Amino acid sequence: MLPPGAGCPSQHNHAIAVSSAWQPARRTICALSAACLYLSAYSFSLVSTALRTMDSAPTQRPRKLRPTDVLKHEHRQIEERLQVLSSALKSLGNQGRDAEILDRIEEVAQYIDREMAAHHRKEEEGLFPLLARYLDEDLHLDGRIADHQDLKIMSGKFKQTLEDCRSTDDHFAAQMLRGYGLYIVHLVLEHLLKEDEILFLVADRYLSDEEETEILRRFSEIDATAS
Numbered sequence: 001m002l003p004p005g006a007g008c009p010s011q012h013n014h015a016i017a018v019s020s021a022w023q024p025a026r027r028t029i030c031a032l033s034a035a036c037l038y039l040s041a042y043s044f045s046l047v048s049t050a051l052r053t054m055d056s057a058p059t060q061r062p063r064k065l066r067p068t069d070v071l072k073h074e075h076r077q078i079e080e081r082l083q084v085l086s087s088a089l090k091s092l093g094n095q096g097r098d099a100e101i102l103d104r105i106e107e108v109a110q111y112i113d114r115e116m117a118a119h120h121r122k123e124e125e126g127l128f129p130l131l132a133r134y135l136d137e138d139l140h141l142d143g144r145i146a147d148h149q150d151l152k153i154m155s156g157k158f159k160q161t162l163e164d165c166r167s168t169d170d171h172f173a174a175q176m177l178r179g180y181g182l183y184i185v186h187l188v189l190e191h192l193l194k195e196d197e198i199l200f201l202v203a204d205r206y207l208s209d210e211e212e213t214e215i216l217r218r219f220s221e222i223d224a225t226a227s
């Protein structure tokens with residue numbers, strides 16, 4: 001009689017007692033059993049991999065464009081422009097009024113008037129009215145619209161001061177231009193954060209496919225009229 005598992009190449013804990021005369025046959029059976037187990041595990045691994053592939057397949061297909069994809073992309077573009085403005089304002093502080101620096105600032109001022117104004121229209125005429133159906137008061141949409149209006153007012157003062165900077169040697173005008181510019185950078189960055197981290201999350205969670213399609217249609221109309 002052999003103890004359980006004795007002689008098994010796979011160290012299986014066989015509870016069957018066999019005589020030493022059966023040992024070679026037992027080894028063969030056990031080796032086959034181990035091979036079967038290995039093949040079974042390998043097959044299972046293949047099936048698991050196939051299932052995982054099937055599970056992940058839908059995410060590899062092109063995802064439907066959502067209104068927040070468009071707006072987030074525009075936010076990243078706005079951030080790039082704000083970096084240009086911050087850098088130009090720093091140069092203005094260090095070097096004073098210089099035509100090249102004022103040109104860079106004017107480019108951003110024009111961007112605020114055109115592209116950012118179109119972006120705000122997409123939010124106010126496209127996203128916000130449909131988003132207001134959900135959690136309107138909690139989302140403080142009126143606060144975000146107030147930010148847009150605040151930026152419009154500050155942008156007007158910014159451009160007027162930029163003209164003053166070009167037409168006079170008044171050091172005070174350069175200081176005011178820098179002050180308005182820094183205010184704009186701060187205002188817009190904070191505004192983008194609130195939209196990215198709150199409004200857009202709610203939009204992605206609540207808006208239906210039909211509502212998103214309608215918002216994208218409104219975006220296209222705004223793009224067509226803005227260009």
Ligand SMILES: [Fe+2]
Binds near residue numbers: 120123148191195
């Ligand atoms: Fe906004």
Ligand SMILES: [Fe+2]
Binds near residue numbers: 123192195
């Ligand atoms: Fe925005």
